[in-house]
Every structure is written in structure tokens, then in C-alpha cells.
Amino acid sequence: MVFKPKSNVKNQTFNNDSSASSWFLGLSNSVPRNNKIWLNIKRKFNVKILSLITTFILTLYIFSKLFYPSSISSRSSHTPEHGLYIHELPASSRLIFPHVEHAPVLKEVGINSLYIQRHEMDGTKKFVLKPDDKPLTDDEKKKTNDQVLLVKKSFLDHGKLVYRKNSAEPEIVIVTLIDFENYELESIVKIVQNRVDYAQKHKYGVYIRWAQEFLPLVENQNVLESYDKFKPIVMRAAMHAFPRAKYIFYVDKDSLIMNLDLSLQRNLLEPSVLDLGLLKNVPVIPQSNIRTYNHFNPEDASIIIPQSSDGVLDSSSFIIANDQFGKVFLEYLNNPLIVNFDWANLHAAMGHVLQWHPTLLKKTGLVIPKLLASQYDSTRSIDKASSDSYHYTTGDLIASLKGCKERNSCARDIDTLYSKIKKR
Amino acid sequence: MPSPHNNLYDGDDDDYKDGKSKRRLSKWQYFIRNKLTQLEQLCNFHKILQYNVGQNPKKTLTIFSLVILIVFFCLKGTLFGSDTSTYASGILKSSTSSMGKTSANLNIQDYYDEDKFFDLQMKKSKWKFWQKDPKIVIILAANEGGGVLKWKNEEEWAIEKLSINDKKKYAKRHGYGLTIKDLTIAKRYSHEYREGWQKVDILRQTKREFPNAEWFWWLDLDTLIMEPDKSLEDHIFNRLDSIVDRSLNEFNPLGLEQDIPYLDTSQDLEFLITQDCGGFNLGSFFIKNTKWADLLLDIWWDPVTYEQKHMVWEHREQDALESLYATQSWIRSKVGFLPLRSINAFPPGACSEFKDDPRYFYNPNDHDFLVNMAGCNFGRDCWGEMKYYTTLLEKMHSKWYSRFF
Numbered sequence: 001m002v003f004k005p006k007s008n009v010k011n012q013t014f015n016n017d018s019s020a021s022s023w024f025l026g027l028s029n030s031v032p033r034n035n036k037i038w039l040n041i042k043r044k045f046n047v048k049i050l051s052l053i054t055t056f057i058l059t060l061y062i063f064s065k066l067f068y069p070s071s072i073s074s075r076s077s078h079t080p081e082h083g084l085y086i087h088e089l090p091a092s093s094r095l096i097f098p099h100v101e102h103a104p105v106l107k108e109v110g111i112n113s114l115y116i117q118r119h120e121m122d123g124t125k126k127f128v129l130k131p132d133d134k135p136l137t138d139d140e141k142k143k144t145n146d147q148v149l150l151v152k153k154s155f156l157d158h159g160k161l162v163y164r165k166n167s168a169e170p171e172i173v174i175v176t177l178i179d180f181e182n183y184e185l186e187s188i189v190k191i192v193q194n195r196v197d198y199a200q201k202h203k204y205g206v207y208i209r210w211a212q213e214f215l216p217l218v219e220n221q222n223v224l225e226s227y228d229k230f231k232p233i234v235m236r237a238a239m240h241a242f243p244r245a246k247y248i249f250y251v252d253k254d255s256l257i258m259n260l261d262l263s264l265q266r267n268l269l270e271p272s273v274l275d276l277g278l279l280k281n282v283p284v285i286p287q288s289n290i291r292t293y294n295h296f297n298p299e300d301a302s303i304i305i306p307q308s309s310d311g312v313l314d315s316s317s318f319i320i321a322n323d324q325f326g327k328v329f330l331e332y333l334n335n336p337l338i339v340n341f342d343w344a345n346l347h348a349a350m351g352h353v354l355q356w357h358p359t360l361l362k363k364t365g366l367v368i369p370k371l372l373a374s375q376y377d378s379t380r381s382i383d384k385a386s387s388d389s390y391h392y393t394t395g396d397l398i399a400s401l402k403g404c405k406e407r408n409s410c411a412r413d414i415d416t417l418y419s420k421i422k423k424r
Numbered sequence: 425m426p427s428p429h430n431n432l433y434d435g436d437d438d439d440y441k442d443g444k445s446k447r448r449l450s451k452w453q454y455f456i457r458n459k460l461t462q463l464e465q466l467c468n469f470h471k472i473l474q475y476n477v478g479q480n481p482k483k484t485l486t487i488f489s490l491v492i493l494i495v496f497f498c499l500k501g502t503l504f505g506s507d508t509s510t511y512a513s514g515i516l517k518s519s520t521s522s523m524g525k526t527s528a529n530l531n532i533q534d535y536y537d538e539d540k541f542f543d544l545q546m547k548k549s550k551w552k553f554w555q556k557d558p559k560i561v562i563i564l565a566a567n568e569g570g571g572v573l574k575w576k577n578e579e580e581w582a583i584e585k586l587s588i589n590d591k592k593k594y595a596k597r598h599g600y601g602l603t604i605k606d607l608t609i610a611k612r613y614s615h616e617y618r619e620g621w622q623k624v625d626i627l628r629q630t631k632r633e634f635p636n637a638e639w640f641w642w643l644d645l646d647t648l649i650m651e652p653d654k655s656l657e658d659h660i661f662n663r664l665d666s667i668v669d670r671s672l673n674e675f676n677p678l679g680l681e682q683d684i685p686y687l688d689t690s691q692d693l694e695f696l697i698t699q700d701c702g703g704f705n706l707g708s709f710f711i712k713n714t715k716w717a718d719l720l721l722d723i724w725w726d727p728v729t730y731e732q733k734h735m736v737w738e739h740r741e742q743d744a745l746e747s748l749y750a751t752q753s754w755i756r757s758k759v760g761f762l763p764l765r766s767i768n769a770f771p772p773g774a775c776s777e778f779k780d781d782p783r784y785f786y787n788p789n790d791h792d793f794l795v796n797m798a799g800c801n802f803g804r805d806c807w808g809e810m811k812y813y814t815t816l817l818e819k820m821h822s823k824w825y826s827r828f829f
């Protein structure tokens with residue numbers, strides 16, 4: 001570029017002209033009528049840009065859909081989930097409990113006639129559960145006069161009941177295992193009635209099974225010795241029977257729900273309430289290096305187990321959420337390699353699983369026994385005045401009769417406590 | 425219409441002429457000011473053009489071409505991948521020649537410096553450029569044994585190099601992540617069969633490393649991807665319905681129970697494995713990055729089950745998984761079986777007692793995706809097999825023009 005001086009006047013005038021028309025105002029200034037058209041065009045152009053951007057995003061979206069699978073659908077033909085039996089019966093009510101009045105007959109005929117027996121290689125005999133056992137139809141029931149056969153079939157068919165009604169209720173299902181061999185009919189009736197009363201009051205479900213129904217599923221086929229091993233099995237069965245339930249609540253046969261008015265949500269499951277009862281940063285089992293999480297969020301609790309004052313897990317009543325973690329916990333406890341390992345009791349197995357598997361411990365809330373399993377001691381007063389965090393006093397949800405078998409006082413204790421339950 | 429050069433500054437600065445400012449602008453400043461003026465004028469002409477035409481075909485055109493360009497670049501990665509086979513053959517030649525010499529050319533330092541494969545770990549997906557992390561991450565288990573118990577010989581180094589390069593090229597081509605994990609013998613895995621669970625620990629570690637990945641693909645070292653053109657989406661994930669079998673009806677080498685209580689086959693698949701003649705094979709499998717996988721990886725190792733079975737579980741973690749699969753419905757509900765040949769085809773040496781069963785063995789005519797020289801270090805020739813399949817890979821994927829080079 002050459003820098004040469006120019007006439008000042010010329011330059012300036014020209015500059016003024018051109019800048020006036022093209023710099024600040026443009027042509028639109030000199031032709032004001034066209035201003036509107038110009039704006040209009042501008043608006044149209046905006047619309048165009050917008051539409052272009054949308055098409056651009058749309059193409060990207062289509063491409064991303066084309067090249068990457070967003071979800072993987074499974075093969076369409078699948079068999080529906082079934083429980084321990086392949087053929088299942090729909091339950092008419094959310095209160096599933098066996099014909100309690102059959103207890104004496106069942107005791108009389110004995111377990112030997114309820115199941116088929118298989119001779120094992122080592123010479124022992126084992127009871128076998130037939131998964132494809134067909135339930136007795138109503139017609140067959142009418143035709144037969146054999147009362148024993150009816151009792152037997154009602155025992156075997158009870159496990160096939162599943163609740164499939166399309167309602168949100170029940171949110172909570174109470175599970176109990178009853179035993180016709182070692183308990184008198186009178187006690188059994190009280191135990192079942194107690195659960196049903198509580199469930200009716202709060203619209204919960206009930207899932208009560210004979211402990212003997214699970215005998216074929218364990219290696220040591222003795223009800224008294226293997227009773228603890230049935231608990232996770234019946235809990236898993238309850239999850240299957242009530243797929244819509246949120247929580248499954250196990251209450252041992254040697255426990256009674258004492259405060260029928262207290263709902264489980266209000267007593268325990270509300271996160272704010274649960275937070276108060278949680279035992280944080282305590283050893284999972286006595287002297288363990290593995291402790292419960294210090295920063296445990298009560299909303300994460302899928303497994304709720306009381307821990308007694310001596311630091312031992314209490315498996316007499318516990319709550320498992322009907323979700324993935326709850327299912328994994330129970331199914332893993334039912335893994336033959338775990339079930340048939342030489343555990344002293346269920347809480348030893350539970351303690352092992354929680355200590356070795358942090359993904360499950362992360363979802364476990366250990367709570368004070370008062371909330372789920374207050375120990376009943378017949379020598380102590382049950383007045384509120386003598387309350388501690390361990391023993392049963394009036395107003396607690398559950399009285400646990402742990403150790404009543406050793407004291408040989410189960411039936412008597414059930415009697416005493418049952419009479420104290422307020423009914424309306 | 426004024427001509428553009430009339431507006432140019434040409435040395436006679438107004439301020440200077442006015443005498444108000446003593447400062448004389450440098451040539452450079454004049455130049456910039458001129459340029460700016462030019463630019464603004466240009467914009468003006470643009471407006472004029474707009475006004476005259478009523479529309480703006482130029483802008484529209486620019487945007488359109490931009491869109492096309494972007495789409496083109498996005499697709500470029502998947503359409504024009506560089507040729508794997510030529511690269512592999514180069515190494516093969518160099519390593520064979522070095523094999524002949526007594527002095528080893530492949531020393532450790534070279535090998536790691538040259539490859540820098542760890543850079544690939546955070547490789548971006550090519551066709552989804554707004555996504556930060558890869559959706560599929562390949563985990564390659566390299567350095568098996570790590571020379572702890574015996575010297576790693578030249579052949580082993582070469583095999584490792586070939587295998588790593590194969591995965592590296594594949595990951596780069598399709599925009600997957602690749603992470604190479606060290607399987608050195610460590611004391612914590614030294615008790616009897618505990619070693620197998622190193623795999624579980626590595627998977628958990630990788631899950632923490634790639635929290636946004638969707639799938640992980642575990643690969644043993646003695647593997648070779650024979651069809652690098654196929655993406656995993658096309659080959660596996662887009663046609664899961666037609667290739668995955670989640671029952672044991674058709675192929676059940678272990679004779680497992682076919683139906684167990686609480687099995688829910690309507691759930692999404694999150695663990696894709698294969699079965700060979702002896703049961704589950706974990707040389708090549710997919711696991712989804714989900715909570716379920718966390719649970720499985722946590723449950724997989726348990727001292728109580730191990731204590732009871734360690735004399736029986738010859739294949740360690742594979743047998744442990746089989747045992748869990750047999751009884752745990754929550755695991756079985758998520759497991760799908762891919763045909764062995766889809767991601768884990770065997771050379772004739774493996775499963776040799778089933779020579780006539782075509783379900784197990786790699787067939788170049790069917791273009792099987794991956795060959796796994798499983799168990800080649802048990803009385804077979806790993807290097808020979810690797811050499812054979814690398815040559816085959818090169819032959820199958822050579823282009824008409826590659827003979828000129």
C-alpha cells in the first residue's frame with residue numbers, strides 16, 4: 001500500500017458520504033419503507049436457522065440411534081417365573097395361611113407319608129420335593145372321601161399359592177413358619193391369629209407356611225435342627241408369592257406381635273424413625289473387624305436385622321426389602337454351599353455373608369432389638385417403668401420368646417402374652 | 425455504491441492532520457485499521473446482497489456444508505479404518521527375524537515406549553463426539569505370570585505384542601476404550617487356585633476406572649480379532665435377540681439343571697459368556713456396568729464356598745461361577761450364552777476330543793470374529809498358532825492395492 005497525502009477536503013467529504021450511508025444506517029436508512037421488509041426477512045432468516053439447527057440435531061439423533069443400541073431386549077419367548085413348584089394356584093386373599101386345624105392329623109400321619117423318599121447312594125433316605133406336583137382340582141376334592149388324602153394334598157398344595165391381584169396392597173407381608181410336630185394346636189392357632197389380626201389392622205399380607213414344607217430342601221432333614229435354614233427359603237418364597245410387596249417381615253413362631261396398633265412404618269420403616277434405631281459403626285458380629293457403615297443412609301436399607309446387646313445378630317425377626325439386594329441376600333443364604341455348611345445357626349451364616357460381601361453390608365441396617373425383637377423375660381416386670389433397650393415392656397411391637405424351648409415354656413409364655421394383647 | 429478502497433486509511437490519519445494528537449501511528453497499526461475497515465465493508469456488502477436477493481443462499485449453503493462435513497467426519501472413523509493386517513504383519517516379520525538372531529530385539533523398554541498403549545484408555549468414541557467416555561471398554565489381560573516364576577521368552581513377548589496391537593487397532597477403529605491389565609503373579613493370589621479371582625478384582629477396578637462405560641469386554645491374551653471390520657454393535661449388541669441363548673436347552677455340556685425356581689427370563693441380559701466343550705469359558709465375555717455386576721463380582725469370591733470346593737474347582741473362578749449359576753436365580757436371570765464361535769472360536773488344538781464338532785472351531789470361510797488359543801501353553805505351540813492366525817488375518821484382509829507396497 002502506498003501512503004501518499006491526499007487532499008483533505010476531498011477525502012473528508014467522501015468519507016462522510018460513504019460512512020453515513022453504509023456504516024451506520026445502511027441503505028435502510030435512506031429507504032425507510034423497506035425497513036419493515038428487512039426486519040421481516042431477518043425474522044424469516046432466524047426461523048430458517050432454527051429449523052436448520054433442529055434438522056441437524058435430528059440427524060445426529062438418528063445417527064446415534066442407528067449406530068448404538070440404546071437398550072437390549074431379551075428374546076421374546078420366555079417362560080414366566082415360578083417358585084419351588086411349577087404349577088401355582090392364585091390366592092384369593094392376601095392372608096395366606098394353612099389349614100391350622102389339620103395340625104393333629106398331619107402329626108398323626110407323620111412326615112414319612114407326606115413326601116416321597118429317595119434312597120441315596122450312601123444308604124440314607126431323603127425326602128424329595130416334586131417341583132412338577134399338580135395341585136388337586138376342585139372336582140377331585142369333591143369326588144374323594146379320603147380325609148387323610150385331602151389333608152395331605154392341602155399340605156402339599158399350600159406352597160403353590162401365590163397372590164397375583166393387581167393392587168398395591170399389601171405393602172408389607174408378615175412371614176411365619178409354624179410347626180405341627182412340636183407345637184400344640186392351641187398355640188399354633190394363637191400364633192396365626194396374632195399375625196392375621198395385625199395384618200388386618202394395617203392392610204398387610206400374611207404368608208404362613210408349615211416348617212415341614214421345606215424339609216426336602218435341606219440336607220439335615222430334621223425340623224428342629226434345620227429350622228433356621230428354612231427362614232431364608234420361606235422369605236424368598238414370600239417374595240415370589242407377593243411380587244408387589246415392598247417389604248417382607250419375618251416374625252418367628254416364638255414371637256408375638258404385642259402392639260397391634262403400631263404400624264411397621266411408624267415403628268421402624270420411616271427413614272427418620274429408622275435412623276434413630278440404627279446401630280452405626282458397630283462390629284457385624286462380636287469381635288469382628290468389619291463394622292457397619294458410619295454414614296449409612298436409612299433410605300438405603302434393604303436388609304434390617306436387629307442386633308442384640310451382646311453384639312449377636314438376632315434372626316428371630318428381620319425385614320428384607322423385596323428388591324434386588326434383598327433377593328440376592330436371601331438366595332445366597334439358600335445357596336447349597338452356604339446352607340449346608342456347618343453353621344451354628346442362621347445368624348452365623350448371615351454374619352458371614354455380611355462380613356464378606358460389602359455390597360450387601362452397604363444395604364444392611366442393624367437396629368436395636370427393642371424395635372423388632374424385645375426379649376420377653378417372665379421374671380421381669382413388663383411395666384414401662386423398668387424399660388431398657390433390650391427387654392420387652394408394654395408398648396413394644398414384638399415380644400420375642402427366645403430360649404423358651406430350653407426353658408420349656410413356649411406354650412405357657414404364648415398363653416400369658418397372648419392374653420395381654422389389647423384387642424379392639 | 426462506494427468502492428472499497430475509498431475507505432482505506434492511506435497514511436493521512438485524521439487525528440494527526442488535526443494536530444490534536446502528537447502520536448503517529450505505526451505502519452502496522454495502519455495496516456490493522458485498514459483491514460478492519462475492509463472487513464466491516466465486506467459485512468456491509470453482505471447486507472446489501474441480502475437485501476437485494478431477499479434471501480441468503482450463501483449462509484444456508486455454509487451451514488449445510490458444515491452439517492455434511494461434521495456428519496462425514498463422525499462417520500469417517502467407522503467407514504475408513506486403517507488396515508490392521510499390514511501393521512500386524514510388520515511386527516510379525518520383524519519379530520520372526522529377530523527370533524532368528526541370538527540377541528533379542530524385543531526388550532521391555534522399547535516395547536512399552538513405542539506403543540504407549542495406555543494413552544488409548546480414555547479414547548473418545550468417534551461417532552458420538554459429544555460423549556466423553558467410551559461406551560464399550562475392552563479389558564485385555566496381558567503379562568500373564570509376569571515372568572515371576574520363569575523367564576518370559578521372546579516368543580511370549582512377541583505374542584503379547586501382536587495381541588495388544590490387534591486389540592489396540594480394533595479399539596481405535598471403532599472408538600472403544602482399551603485398558604491393558606497386568607496379570608503378574610502376586611502374593612495375594614498365590615494360595616492354590618485363588619489366582620483365578622484376580623480377574624474379578626481387575627473387573628472391579630476397571631469398573632471404578634470407567635464409571636460411564638456400558639459394557640466391558642474381557643479378553644485373554646492369547647486371542648486375535650479376526651474380523652476387525654465388524655463392530656461389536658453390529659456383531660453382538662444389535663442382534664442379541666437372534667444370537668443369544670439364555671436357556672440350556674440346546675447346549676448344556678455341564679448337564680446343569682435347566683430350570684430353577686425364581687428364574688426370570690424377562691430381565692435384561694447383563695453377562696454374556698460362552699460355553700466350550702468343558703463348560704463355561706471366561707476367555708472372552710461381556711459384562712454390563714450395572715449394580716447387578718457389582719453384586720456378582722462381590723459374591724463370586726467367598727472363602728466358605730472356596731474352602732469346601734477348592735479341591736474340586738479345577739478351573740477356579742470359572743467353576744465358582746458355574747456353581748453360582750446352578751443355584752442362584754438372580755445370576756441366571758441375567759446370563760446369556762453366545763455361541764462359542766461368535767466371540768471365542770477355538771483353534772483345532774483346543775477341545776481336541778471333539779474334533780468333529782463344528783460348534784467349537786474357528787472357520788475362516790464363515791468369518792468367525794475372534795480366535796482364542798485357549799490352553800495353548802499346555803503342550804501346544806502358542807507362537808506357532810499365533811503366527812498362523814496372524815498370517816491368516818493378513819491374507820484375509822489384504823486389499824488389491826497392498827501388493828504394491
